[in-house]
Amino acid sequence: xxxxxxxxxxxxxxxxxxxxxxxxxxxxxxxxxxxxxxxxxxxxxxxxxxxxxxxxxxxxxxxxxxxxxxxxxxxxxxxxxxxxxxxxxxxxxxxxxxxxxxxxxxxxxxxxxxxxxxxxxxxxxxxxxxxxxxxxxxxxxxxxxxxxxxxxxxxxxxxxxxxxxxxxxxxxxxxxxxxxxxxxxxxxxxxxxxxxxxxxxxxxxxxxxxxxxxxxxxxxxxxxxxxxxxxxxxxxxxxxxxxxxxxxxxxxxxxxxxxxxxxxxxxxxxxxxxxxxxxxx
Amino acid sequence: xxxxxxxxxxxxxxxxxxxxxxxxxxxxxxxxxxxxxxxxxxxxxxxxxxxxxxxxxxxxxxxxxxxxxxxxxxxxxxxxxxxxxxxxxxxxxxxxxxxxxxxxxxxxxxxxxxxxxxxxxxxxxxxxxxxxxxxxxxxx
Numbered sequence: 001x002x003x004x005x006x007x008x009x010x011x012x013x014x015x016x017x018x019x020x021x022x023x024x025x026x027x028x029x030x031x032x033x034x035x036x037x038x039x040x041x042x043x044x045x046x047x048x049x050x051x052x053x054x055x056x057x058x059x060x061x062x063x064x065x066x067x068x069x070x071x072x073x074x075x076x077x078x079x080x081x082x083x084x085x086x087x088x089x090x091x092x093x094x095x096x097x098x099x100x101x102x103x104x105x106x107x108x109x110x111x112x113x114x115x116x117x118x119x120x121x122x123x124x125x126x127x128x129x130x131x132x133x134x135x136x137x138x139x140x141x142x143x144x145x146x147x148x149x150x151x152x153x154x155x156x157x158x159x160x161x162x163x164x165x166x167x168x169x170x171x172x173x174x175x176x177x178x179x180x181x182x183x184x185x186x187x188x189x190x191x192x193x194x195x196x197x198x199x200x201x202x203x204x205x206x207x208x209x210x211x212x213x214x215x216x217x218x219x220x221x222x223x224x225x226x227x228x229x230x231x232x233x234x235x236x237x238x239x240x241x242x243x244x245x246x247x248x249x250x251x252x253x254x255x256x257x258x259x260x261x262x263x264x265x266x267x268x269x270x271x272x273x274x275x276x277x278x279x280x281x
Numbered sequence: 282x283x284x285x286x287x288x289x290x291x292x293x294x295x296x297x298x299x300x301x302x303x304x305x306x307x308x309x310x311x312x313x314x315x316x317x318x319x320x321x322x323x324x325x326x327x328x329x330x331x332x333x334x335x336x337x338x339x340x341x342x343x344x345x346x347x348x349x350x351x352x353x354x355x356x357x358x359x360x361x362x363x364x365x366x367x368x369x370x371x372x373x374x375x376x377x378x379x380x381x382x383x384x385x386x387x388x389x390x391x392x393x394x395x396x397x398x399x400x401x402x403x404x405x406x407x408x409x410x411x412x413x414x415x416x417x418x419x420x421x
Binding site: 153 | 295302371376379393405409410411415
Protein backbone atom coordinates (compact mmCIF):
# COMPACT_ATOMS: atom_id res chain seq x y z
CA UNK A 1 0.00 0.00 0.00
CA UNK A 2 1.02 3.60 -0.53
CA UNK A 3 1.86 5.56 2.61
CA UNK A 4 2.66 9.12 3.62
CA UNK A 5 6.01 9.02 5.39
CA UNK A 6 6.99 12.64 5.89
CA UNK A 7 5.86 16.21 5.54
CA UNK A 8 7.72 19.38 4.67
CA UNK A 9 6.69 22.97 5.20
CA UNK A 10 8.49 25.67 3.25
CA UNK A 11 8.21 29.20 1.94
CA UNK A 12 8.12 29.48 -1.84
CA UNK A 13 9.41 33.04 -2.37
CA UNK A 14 9.96 33.66 -6.11
CA UNK A 15 13.28 35.41 -5.41
CA UNK A 16 14.63 32.08 -4.09
CA UNK A 17 14.05 30.64 -7.56
CA UNK A 18 15.89 33.55 -9.12
CA UNK A 19 18.78 33.13 -6.65
CA UNK A 20 18.96 29.41 -7.46
CA UNK A 21 18.67 29.82 -11.23
CA UNK A 22 21.34 32.52 -11.40
CA UNK A 23 23.74 30.83 -8.94
CA UNK A 24 23.46 33.47 -6.24
CA UNK A 25 23.06 31.05 -3.33
CA UNK A 26 26.62 31.71 -2.09
CA UNK A 27 26.11 35.49 -1.98
CA UNK A 28 26.02 36.99 1.52
CA UNK A 29 22.33 37.93 1.25
CA UNK A 30 21.19 34.45 0.15
CA UNK A 31 23.71 32.17 1.87
CA UNK A 32 21.92 31.88 5.24
CA UNK A 33 18.63 31.08 3.47
CA UNK A 34 20.09 28.29 1.36
CA UNK A 35 22.21 26.96 4.24
CA UNK A 36 19.01 26.14 6.11
CA UNK A 37 17.96 23.78 3.32
CA UNK A 38 21.25 21.83 3.14
CA UNK A 39 20.16 19.34 5.80
CA UNK A 40 16.98 18.67 3.85
CA UNK A 41 18.75 18.26 0.49
CA UNK A 42 20.93 15.56 2.04
CA UNK A 43 17.98 13.91 3.77
CA UNK A 44 15.95 13.91 0.54
CA UNK A 45 18.84 12.21 -1.30
CA UNK A 46 18.80 9.48 1.35
CA UNK A 47 14.99 9.16 1.47
CA UNK A 48 13.92 9.78 -2.12
CA UNK A 49 10.12 9.63 -2.26
CA UNK A 50 8.23 8.07 -5.15
CA UNK A 51 5.72 10.89 -5.14
CA UNK A 52 5.40 14.33 -3.55
CA UNK A 53 1.94 15.81 -3.08
CA UNK A 54 2.86 19.47 -3.32
CA UNK A 55 0.39 21.91 -1.81
CA UNK A 56 0.88 25.45 -3.10
CA UNK A 57 -1.01 28.39 -4.48
CA UNK A 58 -1.09 29.63 -8.02
CA UNK A 59 -0.16 33.33 -8.23
CA UNK A 60 -2.36 34.50 -11.11
CA UNK A 61 -0.56 32.15 -13.47
CA UNK A 62 -2.58 29.06 -14.42
CA UNK A 63 -5.76 30.55 -12.97
CA UNK A 64 -6.88 34.10 -13.70
CA UNK A 65 -10.05 35.72 -12.36
CA UNK A 66 -12.29 33.65 -14.65
CA UNK A 67 -12.22 30.49 -12.56
CA UNK A 68 -11.18 30.34 -8.90
CA UNK A 69 -11.05 26.77 -7.56
CA UNK A 70 -10.63 26.43 -3.80
CA UNK A 71 -8.87 23.04 -3.99
CA UNK A 72 -7.54 21.89 -7.39
CA UNK A 73 -5.60 18.68 -7.95
CA UNK A 74 -3.30 18.26 -10.95
CA UNK A 75 -3.99 14.94 -12.69
CA UNK A 76 -1.85 15.47 -15.82
CA UNK A 77 1.15 13.39 -16.99
CA UNK A 78 3.38 16.48 -16.98
CA UNK A 79 3.31 20.12 -15.91
CA UNK A 80 5.45 22.77 -17.60
CA UNK A 81 7.15 25.53 -15.59
CA UNK A 82 5.11 28.65 -16.35
CA UNK A 83 6.09 31.90 -18.02
CA UNK A 84 5.21 34.32 -15.22
CA UNK A 85 6.06 37.37 -17.27
CA UNK A 86 9.83 37.04 -17.64
CA UNK A 87 10.06 33.65 -19.38
CA UNK A 88 9.75 30.19 -17.79
CA UNK A 89 12.29 29.11 -15.14
CA UNK A 90 14.92 26.83 -16.63
CA UNK A 91 14.07 23.91 -14.37
CA UNK A 92 13.03 20.36 -15.27
CA UNK A 93 9.51 19.55 -16.44
CA UNK A 94 7.38 18.34 -13.52
CA UNK A 95 6.20 14.77 -13.97
CA UNK A 96 2.82 13.98 -12.47
CA UNK A 97 1.36 10.74 -11.16
CA UNK A 98 -2.07 10.67 -12.86
CA UNK A 99 -3.11 7.30 -11.38
CA UNK A 100 -2.52 8.35 -7.79
CA UNK A 101 -3.82 11.88 -8.44
CA UNK A 102 -7.11 10.59 -9.86
CA UNK A 103 -7.33 8.09 -7.02
CA UNK A 104 -6.95 10.92 -4.49
CA UNK A 105 -9.47 13.08 -6.38
CA UNK A 106 -12.07 10.33 -6.48
CA UNK A 107 -11.48 9.29 -2.87
CA UNK A 108 -11.64 12.86 -1.57
CA UNK A 109 -14.87 13.60 -3.45
CA UNK A 110 -16.48 10.49 -1.97
CA UNK A 111 -15.10 11.67 1.38
CA UNK A 112 -17.05 14.95 0.83
CA UNK A 113 -14.14 17.12 -0.36
CA UNK A 114 -15.29 18.38 -3.75
CA UNK A 115 -11.98 18.75 -5.55
CA UNK A 116 -11.50 20.49 -8.89
CA UNK A 117 -9.68 18.23 -11.33
CA UNK A 118 -7.06 19.86 -13.56
CA UNK A 119 -5.87 17.99 -16.64
CA UNK A 120 -3.72 20.72 -18.16
CA UNK A 121 -1.84 23.33 -16.18
CA UNK A 122 1.47 25.16 -16.06
CA UNK A 123 3.02 25.44 -12.61
CA UNK A 124 4.49 28.66 -11.22
CA UNK A 125 7.12 29.50 -8.62
CA UNK A 126 4.78 28.34 -5.85
CA UNK A 127 5.46 24.78 -6.96
CA UNK A 128 8.89 24.92 -8.60
CA UNK A 129 10.72 26.94 -5.92
CA UNK A 130 10.16 24.30 -3.20
CA UNK A 131 11.44 21.62 -5.63
CA UNK A 132 14.62 23.66 -6.15
CA UNK A 133 15.09 24.22 -2.42
CA UNK A 134 14.64 20.52 -1.55
CA UNK A 135 16.33 18.88 -4.56
CA UNK A 136 18.81 21.50 -5.82
CA UNK A 137 19.50 21.66 -9.55
CA UNK A 138 19.20 18.14 -11.02
CA UNK A 139 18.65 17.40 -14.74
CA UNK A 140 15.32 15.80 -13.81
CA UNK A 141 13.31 15.97 -10.57
CA UNK A 142 13.92 12.74 -8.61
CA UNK A 143 10.24 11.91 -8.09
CA UNK A 144 6.75 12.39 -9.42
CA UNK A 145 4.77 15.38 -8.18
CA UNK A 146 1.03 15.85 -7.67
CA UNK A 147 0.25 19.58 -7.61
CA UNK A 148 -2.50 20.60 -5.20
CA UNK A 149 -3.39 24.25 -5.74
CA UNK A 150 -5.29 26.13 -3.04
CA UNK A 151 -6.99 29.50 -3.45
CA UNK A 152 -5.43 31.87 -0.91
CA UNK A 153 -5.74 34.98 -3.11
CA UNK A 154 -9.47 35.77 -3.40
CA UNK A 155 -11.36 35.82 -0.09
CA UNK A 156 -12.39 33.73 1.56
CA UNK A 157 -9.68 31.08 1.32
CA UNK A 158 -10.52 27.76 2.98
CA UNK A 159 -10.35 27.75 6.78
CA UNK A 160 -7.36 26.25 8.53
CA UNK A 161 -9.66 23.62 9.96
CA UNK A 162 -10.87 22.65 6.48
CA UNK A 163 -7.29 22.43 5.24
CA UNK A 164 -6.32 20.16 8.14
CA UNK A 165 -9.33 17.92 7.46
CA UNK A 166 -8.45 17.77 3.75
CA UNK A 167 -4.98 16.58 4.75
CA UNK A 168 -6.59 13.80 6.78
CA UNK A 169 -8.75 12.84 3.78
CA UNK A 170 -5.70 12.82 1.49
CA UNK A 171 -3.90 10.50 3.93
CA UNK A 172 -6.87 8.10 3.89
CA UNK A 173 -6.89 8.23 0.08
CA UNK A 174 -3.16 7.50 -0.18
CA UNK A 175 -3.43 4.61 2.26
CA UNK A 176 -6.08 2.97 0.07
CA UNK A 177 -3.92 3.09 -3.06
CA UNK A 178 -2.74 -0.47 -3.76
CA UNK A 179 0.77 0.20 -5.07
CA UNK A 180 3.65 0.35 -2.60
CA UNK A 181 4.64 4.00 -2.81
CA UNK A 182 6.61 6.26 -0.50
CA UNK A 183 4.67 9.53 -0.55
CA UNK A 184 5.67 12.84 1.01
CA UNK A 185 3.36 15.80 1.38
CA UNK A 186 4.67 19.35 1.29
CA UNK A 187 2.80 22.45 2.43
CA UNK A 188 4.26 25.63 1.01
CA UNK A 189 3.89 29.42 1.18
CA UNK A 190 4.33 31.95 3.96
CA UNK A 191 5.69 32.67 6.40
CA UNK A 192 4.84 36.20 7.51
CA UNK A 193 4.81 38.70 4.66
CA UNK A 194 2.74 41.52 3.26
CA UNK A 195 3.23 42.54 -0.35
CA UNK A 196 0.80 45.44 -0.44
CA UNK A 197 -0.14 48.81 0.98
CA UNK A 198 1.53 51.00 3.61
CA UNK A 199 1.92 48.01 5.96
CA UNK A 200 4.09 46.17 3.39
CA UNK A 201 7.13 44.43 4.83
CA UNK A 202 5.44 43.22 8.01
CA UNK A 203 7.29 40.31 9.62
CA UNK A 204 6.34 38.56 12.85
CA UNK A 205 9.15 36.20 13.81
CA UNK A 206 7.63 35.36 17.19
CA UNK A 207 4.32 34.26 15.66
CA UNK A 208 6.02 32.37 12.82
CA UNK A 209 8.18 30.40 15.24
CA UNK A 210 5.21 29.55 17.43
CA UNK A 211 3.49 28.25 14.27
CA UNK A 212 6.53 26.11 13.38
CA UNK A 213 6.60 24.70 16.93
CA UNK A 214 2.85 24.04 16.79
CA UNK A 215 3.32 21.65 13.88
CA UNK A 216 5.37 19.30 16.06
CA UNK A 217 3.88 16.71 18.38
CA UNK A 218 0.25 15.98 19.16
CA UNK A 219 -1.37 19.41 19.39
CA UNK A 220 -3.98 20.39 16.84
CA UNK A 221 -4.36 23.99 18.04
CA UNK A 222 -3.15 25.44 14.71
CA UNK A 223 -6.25 24.22 12.88
CA UNK A 224 -8.39 26.66 14.88
CA UNK A 225 -6.49 29.85 13.96
CA UNK A 226 -8.89 32.15 12.13
CA UNK A 227 -8.12 34.10 8.96
CA UNK A 228 -8.20 37.42 10.81
CA UNK A 229 -5.35 36.29 13.07
CA UNK A 230 -3.12 35.40 10.09
CA UNK A 231 -3.94 38.78 8.55
CA UNK A 232 -3.32 40.84 11.68
CA UNK A 233 -0.27 38.95 12.91
CA UNK A 234 1.53 37.80 9.77
CA UNK A 235 0.56 40.23 6.99
CA UNK A 236 -1.91 39.87 4.17
CA UNK A 237 0.08 37.15 2.40
CA UNK A 238 0.79 35.23 5.62
CA UNK A 239 -2.60 33.58 5.00
CA UNK A 240 -0.66 31.17 2.76
CA UNK A 241 0.24 29.27 5.93
CA UNK A 242 -3.19 27.59 5.93
CA UNK A 243 -1.67 25.39 3.21
CA UNK A 244 0.87 24.00 5.68
CA UNK A 245 -2.08 22.61 7.65
CA UNK A 246 -3.02 20.29 4.78
CA UNK A 247 0.45 18.80 5.18
CA UNK A 248 0.12 18.64 8.97
CA UNK A 249 -3.34 17.06 8.81
CA UNK A 250 -2.03 14.36 6.47
CA UNK A 251 0.64 13.31 8.98
CA UNK A 252 -1.94 12.06 11.49
CA UNK A 253 -2.16 12.58 15.22
CA UNK A 254 1.49 12.97 16.07
CA UNK A 255 4.63 14.24 14.35
CA UNK A 256 8.32 14.20 15.16
CA UNK A 257 10.62 17.10 14.22
CA UNK A 258 13.53 16.26 11.93
CA UNK A 259 14.68 19.73 10.91
CA UNK A 260 13.68 23.38 11.30
CA UNK A 261 14.99 26.63 9.83
CA UNK A 262 13.88 30.26 9.98
CA UNK A 263 15.42 33.32 8.39
CA UNK A 264 14.47 36.93 7.63
CA UNK A 265 14.42 38.19 4.92
CA UNK A 266 14.16 36.80 1.44
CA UNK A 267 12.96 39.78 -0.56
CA UNK A 268 9.77 40.87 1.31
CA UNK A 269 9.31 37.62 3.19
CA UNK A 270 10.22 35.56 6.24
CA UNK A 271 11.51 32.15 5.16
CA UNK A 272 10.45 29.20 7.28
CA UNK A 273 11.13 25.55 6.67
CA UNK A 274 10.37 22.40 8.63
CA UNK A 275 10.74 18.65 8.05
CA UNK A 276 8.42 16.33 9.99
CA UNK A 277 7.83 12.62 10.06
CA UNK A 278 4.81 10.70 11.19
CA UNK A 279 5.14 9.53 14.77
CA UNK A 280 2.33 6.97 14.79
CA UNK A 281 -1.38 7.39 15.47
CA UNK B 282 -10.96 10.02 14.11
CA UNK B 283 -12.48 13.01 15.88
CA UNK B 284 -14.19 15.69 13.88
CA UNK B 285 -14.39 19.04 15.67
CA UNK B 286 -17.87 20.55 15.78
CA UNK B 287 -18.44 22.85 12.84
CA UNK B 288 -18.55 26.50 13.84
CA UNK B 289 -20.69 28.86 11.87
CA UNK B 290 -19.08 32.14 10.90
CA UNK B 291 -21.11 35.28 10.31
CA UNK B 292 -20.03 36.56 6.90
CA UNK B 293 -20.76 40.20 7.76
CA UNK B 294 -18.58 40.33 10.86
CA UNK B 295 -15.96 38.20 9.08
CA UNK B 296 -15.67 40.84 6.34
CA UNK B 297 -16.04 43.86 8.65
CA UNK B 298 -12.96 42.89 10.65
CA UNK B 299 -10.76 43.27 7.57
CA UNK B 300 -11.32 47.04 7.59
CA UNK B 301 -9.72 47.23 11.03
CA UNK B 302 -6.27 46.21 9.76
CA UNK B 303 -4.00 49.22 9.21
CA UNK B 304 -2.60 49.86 5.71
CA UNK B 305 -4.09 46.71 4.17
CA UNK B 306 -6.70 45.98 1.49
CA UNK B 307 -7.91 42.41 1.79
CA UNK B 308 -8.93 41.03 -1.62
CA UNK B 309 -12.61 40.47 -0.88
CA UNK B 310 -15.36 39.59 -3.35
CA UNK B 311 -16.26 43.29 -3.50
CA UNK B 312 -12.73 44.19 -4.61
CA UNK B 313 -12.53 41.18 -6.93
CA UNK B 314 -15.67 42.39 -8.72
CA UNK B 315 -14.53 46.01 -8.86
CA UNK B 316 -11.13 45.00 -10.23
CA UNK B 317 -12.13 42.16 -12.55
CA UNK B 318 -11.16 43.84 -15.83
CA UNK B 319 -8.17 45.59 -14.27
CA UNK B 320 -6.77 42.27 -13.09
CA UNK B 321 -7.58 40.52 -16.38
CA UNK B 322 -5.79 43.32 -18.26
CA UNK B 323 -2.72 42.82 -16.05
CA UNK B 324 -2.92 39.07 -16.64
CA UNK B 325 -2.77 39.63 -20.41
CA UNK B 326 0.82 40.86 -19.98
CA UNK B 327 1.95 37.29 -19.36
CA UNK B 328 2.07 36.81 -23.12
CA UNK B 329 5.21 38.11 -24.83
CA UNK B 330 3.33 39.48 -27.85
CA UNK B 331 0.98 41.44 -25.58
CA UNK B 332 3.93 42.85 -23.65
CA UNK B 333 5.33 44.21 -26.90
CA UNK B 334 2.07 45.90 -27.86
CA UNK B 335 1.77 47.30 -24.34
CA UNK B 336 5.28 48.71 -24.36
CA UNK B 337 4.76 50.28 -27.79
CA UNK B 338 1.69 52.29 -26.67
CA UNK B 339 0.34 51.79 -23.15
CA UNK B 340 -2.63 54.13 -23.54
CA UNK B 341 -3.77 52.46 -26.78
CA UNK B 342 -3.42 49.00 -25.23
CA UNK B 343 -5.65 50.05 -22.32
CA UNK B 344 -8.37 51.21 -24.70
CA UNK B 345 -9.05 47.54 -25.51
CA UNK B 346 -10.10 46.92 -21.89
CA UNK B 347 -13.22 48.08 -20.07
CA UNK B 348 -11.35 49.82 -17.27
CA UNK B 349 -12.61 52.99 -15.61
CA UNK B 350 -10.69 56.15 -16.46
CA UNK B 351 -9.48 56.23 -12.85
CA UNK B 352 -8.09 52.69 -13.19
CA UNK B 353 -6.38 53.55 -16.48
CA UNK B 354 -4.72 56.63 -14.98
CA UNK B 355 -3.54 54.70 -11.95
CA UNK B 356 -2.07 51.99 -14.22
CA UNK B 357 -0.24 54.56 -16.35
CA UNK B 358 1.06 56.27 -13.18
CA UNK B 359 2.03 52.88 -11.62
CA UNK B 360 0.21 54.04 -8.49
CA UNK B 361 -0.08 50.64 -6.84
CA UNK B 362 -1.81 51.77 -3.65
CA UNK B 363 -4.45 53.47 -5.81
CA UNK B 364 -4.75 50.31 -7.91
CA UNK B 365 -5.38 48.27 -4.75
CA UNK B 366 -8.16 50.72 -3.87
CA UNK B 367 -9.63 50.26 -7.34
CA UNK B 368 -9.83 46.47 -7.07
CA UNK B 369 -6.34 45.43 -8.15
CA UNK B 370 -4.70 42.40 -6.60
CA UNK B 371 -0.95 42.32 -6.07
CA UNK B 372 -0.37 39.02 -7.89
CA UNK B 373 -2.15 40.36 -10.97
CA UNK B 374 -0.53 43.80 -10.68
CA UNK B 375 2.84 42.02 -10.52
CA UNK B 376 2.47 41.36 -14.26
CA UNK B 377 2.66 45.14 -14.81
CA UNK B 378 5.77 45.70 -12.72
CA UNK B 379 7.44 42.53 -14.02
CA UNK B 380 6.95 43.90 -17.53
CA UNK B 381 8.64 47.09 -16.30
CA UNK B 382 11.56 44.94 -15.14
CA UNK B 383 10.86 45.61 -11.46
CA UNK B 384 11.21 43.02 -8.71
CA UNK B 385 8.60 42.45 -6.01
CA UNK B 386 10.93 44.21 -3.55
CA UNK B 387 11.13 47.32 -5.75
CA UNK B 388 7.41 47.47 -6.53
CA UNK B 389 6.29 46.70 -2.99
CA UNK B 390 8.58 49.40 -1.57
CA UNK B 391 6.68 52.03 -3.62
CA UNK B 392 3.53 51.24 -1.61
CA UNK B 393 5.26 51.51 1.75
CA UNK B 394 5.99 55.24 1.51
CA UNK B 395 9.70 54.47 1.90
CA UNK B 396 12.60 54.65 -0.52
CA UNK B 397 13.83 51.32 -1.91
CA UNK B 398 17.03 51.66 0.15
CA UNK B 399 15.17 52.36 3.38
CA UNK B 400 12.66 49.59 2.71
CA UNK B 401 15.40 47.06 1.90
CA UNK B 402 17.29 48.06 5.05
CA UNK B 403 14.13 47.58 7.12
CA UNK B 404 13.69 44.08 5.69
CA UNK B 405 17.31 43.13 6.37
CA UNK B 406 16.88 44.40 9.94
CA UNK B 407 13.96 41.98 10.45
CA UNK B 408 11.05 43.65 8.66
CA UNK B 409 8.24 45.89 9.84
CA UNK B 410 7.26 45.14 13.43
CA UNK B 411 3.63 44.09 13.94
CA UNK B 412 3.46 46.33 17.05
CA UNK B 413 0.75 48.93 16.46
CA UNK B 414 -0.03 47.39 13.06
CA UNK B 415 -2.61 44.80 14.11
CA UNK B 416 -5.75 46.80 14.77
CA UNK B 417 -6.84 50.38 14.16
CA UNK B 418 -9.57 50.29 16.82
CA UNK B 419 -7.54 48.61 19.52
CA UNK B 420 -4.32 50.50 18.72
CA UNK B 421 -2.19 47.38 19.10
